[in-house]
Amino acid sequence: MSATKKKRQKLLRAIVGWLVALIMFFPVFWMALAAFKTEQDAAALPPLLFFHPTLENFAEMSERVGYLRHAWNSISVSFISTIFALLLAAPAAYVMAFHGTNRTRAVMLWMLSIRFMPAVGVLIPIYLILVSVRLLDTTFALTVIIGLSNLPLVVWMLYSYFKEVPSEILEAARMDGARPLTQLRYLLVPLTAPGIASTALLSIILAWNESFWAINITATDAGTLALAIASFANSEGLFWAKLSAASLASVAPILIFGWIMQRQLVRGLTFGAVK
Amino acid sequence: MLPAIILLAIWMIVPLALTIWYSFQNYNLQIPPPEWGGLINYEFLLTDPDLPRVLKNTLVLVFAPIGVTVVLGTLLALLYDGPFPGRPIARLLVIAPFFVMPTVAALVWKNLILHPVWGLVSWLMKSVGLAPIDWFSTYPMTAIVIIVSWIWTPFTTLILLTSLQSLDREQLEAARMDGARSLATFRYVVLPHLYRPISVVVMLETIFFLAIYAEIYVTTQGGPGTETTNIPFYIFSRALQGFDVGLASAGGLLAVILANIVAFFFIRAIAKQL
Numbered sequence: 001m002s003a004t005k006k007k008r009q010k011l012l013r014a015i016v017g018w019l020v021a022l023i024m025f026f027p028v029f030w031m032a033l034a035a036f037k038t039e040q041d042a043a044a045l046p047p048l049l050f051f052h053p054t055l056e057n058f059a060e061m062s063e064r065v066g067y068l069r070h071a072w073n074s075i076s077v078s079f080i081s082t083i084f085a086l087l088l089a090a091p092a093a094y095v096m097a098f099h100g101t102n103r104t105r106a107v108m109l110w111m112l113s114i115r116f117m118p119a120v121g122v123l124i125p126i127y128l129i130l131v132s133v134r135l136l137d138t139t140f141a142l143t144v145i146i147g148l149s150n151l152p153l154v155v156w157m158l159y160s161y162f163k164e165v166p167s168e169i170l171e172a173a174r175m176d177g178a179r180p181l182t183q184l185r186y187l188l189v190p191l192t193a194p195g196i197a198s199t200a201l202l203s204i205i206l207a208w209n210e211s212f213w214a215i216n217i218t219a220t221d222a223g224t225l226a227l228a229i230a231s232f233a234n235s236e237g238l239f240w241a242k243l244s245a246a247s248l249a250s251v252a253p254i255l256i257f258g259w260i261m262q263r264q265l266v267r268g269l270t271f272g273a274v275k
Numbered sequence: 276m277l278p279a280i281i282l283l284a285i286w287m288i289v290p291l292a293l294t295i296w297y298s299f300q301n302y303n304l305q306i307p308p309p310e311w312g313g314l315i316n317y318e319f320l321l322t323d324p325d326l327p328r329v330l331k332n333t334l335v336l337v338f339a340p341i342g343v344t345v346v347l348g349t350l351l352a353l354l355y356d357g358p359f360p361g362r363p364i365a366r367l368l369v370i371a372p373f374f375v376m377p378t379v380a381a382l383v384w385k386n387l388i389l390h391p392v393w394g395l396v397s398w399l400m401k402s403v404g405l406a407p408i409d410w411f412s413t414y415p416m417t418a419i420v421i422i423v424s425w426i427w428t429p430f431t432t433l434i435l436l437t438s439l440q441s442l443d444r445e446q447l448e449a450a451r452m453d454g455a456r457s458l459a460t461f462r463y464v465v466l467p468h469l470y471r472p473i474s475v476v477v478m479l480e481t482i483f484f485l486a487i488y489a490e491i492y493v494t495t496q497g498g499p500g501t502e503t504t505n506i507p508f509y510i511f512s513r514a515l516q517g518f519d520v521g522l523a524s525a526g527g528l529l530a531v532i533l534a535n536i537v538a539f540f541f542i543r544a545i546a547k548q549l
Contacts, residue, residue, distance in 0.1 A: 014359035020351065021365035027425070028371055030395065031383045043393050046402070092279035107280065109542050114287045116538035118486045120507040121531035124514050124524050125293030148286045155279060209376035211489035216511070230378040230493050240386055240393075247379040258374035259367050266437040273475045273545055274434050 028251070034244035042241040057245035064239060065246040066220075070228040074250070077139055077224055078207035081147035082200050085154040088147075093158035094184050098170055108159070111152040112271060119149070119212050130217055139222040142214065146207045154203055157268045161195030162188060198264035201257050208254050225250040291531070297524035304518035316525040325501050325509070333505040333533075335416060336423070337484040341477055343424040348431025348476070349469065353461075355432070356439045366436075373429040381493035384422045385411065415495045415503045422490050427483075431476050438472040439465070478541035485534050506530045 034042045036053040061067045096104045126145070127136070135141040165188060173183050189196065214227040223231070229247055258265070266274055301312030320326065355366050372380065388395050389410040397407035410418040442465065450460045488507045491497055497504035497512060504512070506529065514523030 010357075010359055013354065013357050014361070017354055017359050017362065017365050020354065021368040024425075024429070025368035025371050027380070027383050027388055028375060030387055031379075034387060045393065045398065047393075047395055047398055088279040088282065105546070109546055111283060112542055112545065113535075113538055114283055116482050116534055116541070117287065117291070118482075118507070118527075118530045118534045120486065120488075120510045121294060121527040121534075122290035123510065124297060124520055124527060125290040127514075128293075128520070129290075148282060151279060151283060205374065209374070211377050211492075212486070212507075215378075215489065215492060226376050226378050226489070229376070229382060230489065243382065244387070247382060251375050251379055254376070255371060255374045258370070262367070262370060262433065263437075266434050269430070270434060270472075270475050270479065271545055274438055274472045 028255075031244045031251075032248050034241055035248040036245075037241050039239060039241045042244070057242045058249065061242045061246040061249070064242050065228050065232050067225075067228070067246050067249065070223055070225045071249070073139055073142075073218075073222055074208055074224040074226070077143050077146060077222075078204045081143045081150065081207050082154075082203040084143065084147040085151045085203055086158075086196070086200060088151060089154040089158050090184060090189075091181075093155050093162050094180065094188060096155075097159050097162035097165075098167055108156070111155055115149070115152040123216060127217060136217060137219045137221045137223075139218075142218055142222055142224070145213050145217070146210055149213075150203045150206055153206075153268065153271070154199055156271050157199040157202070158192075158196065160267065160272045161192040161199070164195075165191050195264075198261045199268065201261045202265065202268045205254055205257055294524045294527050294531075297520050298528055300521045300524075302520040304520060309520070312521055316521040319522055320525045320529070325504070328501050329504050329506060329509045332416070332501075332503060333485065336419065336487050336505050337481055339416075339420045340423040340427060340484055341480050343420065344427045344431045344480065345473060345476060347424070347428045348435055349473070351428065351432040352435035352439055353465075355436055370429040370433055372425050373427070373433070375426065377426065377489035378493050380426050381422055381490045384418070384425070385494045389418055389421075411495050412499055415499065419487075419490055419494060419503055422494070423484065423487060427480060430480075434472050434476055435469055438469060442468050474544065475541075478537060478544070481537045482534055482541070485530065485537070506533070 033049075035057055036055070037048065037051055038054055038056065041048050041051045096108065130136040130141050169191075170183055170187060173187055178186070208224075209226065210224075211226040211230065214224045215230055218224065218227055225246075229243070229250060232243060232246070297309075298316050299312060299314070300309040301315055302309035351369060355362060355369065359365075375383075386393070389397070391397055391407050391409035394407075396410075400407050408414065447460060447464060450464050455463070486507055487505060488511070491503055491505065491508050492511075495503045497508045501509075506526065510523045510526040510530065513519050513526060517523075
């Protein structure tokens with residue numbers, strides 16, 4: 001291929017690549033713009049690209065959407081459910097990775113199958129159970145449910161990271177009399193810290209964005225941002241600027257988390273089927 | 276290992292067993308107590324005049340976004356596989372929609388982009404002399420497919436991109452040396468390499484798209500009529516709005532069975548390489 005042709009191809013790729021990227025990102029960008037507009041500017045026709053930015057929406061969204069309360073729910077549900085899942089998953093992944101029997105494979109696949117059970121299939125009993133034990137609309141119930149539904153994925157990811165640790169290292173520790181929990185804590189966790197971190201990030205992202213359970217088993221008390229946005233959209237759909245401000249503030253932290261871990265994401269989301 | 280297994284077993288077995296149990300009960304929350312109903316819920320479910328529509332909507336909501344995301348995702352992956360100035364940043368922008376929570380995504384599309392009066396698309400159409408469309412009442416299904424595809428195209432792109440980067444560069448070079456045109460290289464070298472990741476994407480998306488819920492909840496609430504009601508939303512409306520526990524449970528089992536058929540193939544594919 002001649003040099004000029006190659007150059008032209010690269011230029012074309014750059015133009016199309018950037019054009020597509022801007023189109024895909026546009027809705028997020030447009031929402032971010034609306035967040036800094038006044039309500040009049042947000043509903044202006046023709047749409048305004050240049051305007052006097054205001055921070056008013058961020059000040060008022062807490063009052064209108066109850067932003068801070070829901071944000072606190074989102075933070076506590078996603079972080080605690082992740083810690084809960086990690087604490088349960090780490091020992092399980094350790095056993096499967098280093099003391100696997102011929103049943104390990106079956107257990108792993110069984111866990112995978114649970115991950116794919118549709119939530120609607122179990123919504124009704126869970127709802128009725130929560131009503132009868134008075135746990136409806138509590139962050140506790142939501143945390144446990146989300147933690148359990150992410151557990152299979154967390155086990156799978158940890159397993160794949162643990163597997164990469166040479167078993168000789170653990171063998172040596174065992175010779176020196178280290179018990180399984182000691183090995184896990186002082187060897188495996190430090191050795192696979194980056195992997196554990198990306199597992200935690202993925203679990204936080206999924207928990208933060210989880211909408212089905214949030215909509216169905218929480219309300220004003222335990223509702224996360226996903227629910228707050230959904231119910232606000234249905235009741236007061238006309239305060240677009242404030243709604244955009246709340247949306248932006250709900251999406252931004254997770255977007256940053258996602259960008260940080262984009263490389264590890266594929267492995268987690270495909271259960272290692274694509275690396 | 277045990278605590279995780281026990282909890283997961285409880286998490287799976289108890290609700291599922293109860294769903295099965297309720298599906299045989301004649302149980303409406305407004306008319307307690309429950310009584311044995313036999314197959315009455317299944318009879319009702321299978322003869323519900325809405326059911327064909329609901330099943331059709333469910334299938335459309337699975338296959339239309341899969342078609343869009345796989346085709347677009349493949350093209351985007353090929354696009355971003357080659358180098359150009361600023362590629363890392365362009366790539367970050369492209370994958371962004373995947374991290375937007377579904378309720379926010381639905382809201383932005385509904386109010387800021389597709390709204391018949393204030394939406395950007397309507398404004399664009401008006402400025403070129405076309406009549407703006409009220410997407411969510413005229414083409415509600417198309418609108419939801421657009422939202423879902425927007426969220427999931429980055430997922431497909433990301434997976435196929437990862438897979439492309441593991442493609443043997445020497446093999447590509449060799450094909451080129453032999454005089455293969457780029458289309459032929461794509462057809463006989465790249466596409467076979469992508470076959471596996473694409474099938475993984477299709478299976479995972481099928482499972483996730485069978486459960487599409489928040490996007491409908493925020494935009495159309497299943498309407499107009501039942502035009503955008505899929506199985507999850509049907510169950511939601513029967514259970515939490517109609518209080519019919521028995522019927523909703525029977526519908527829930529239908530969803531479990533559908534998802535399991537797909538999950539079976541996915542798990543079998545995974546098992547091969549475990």
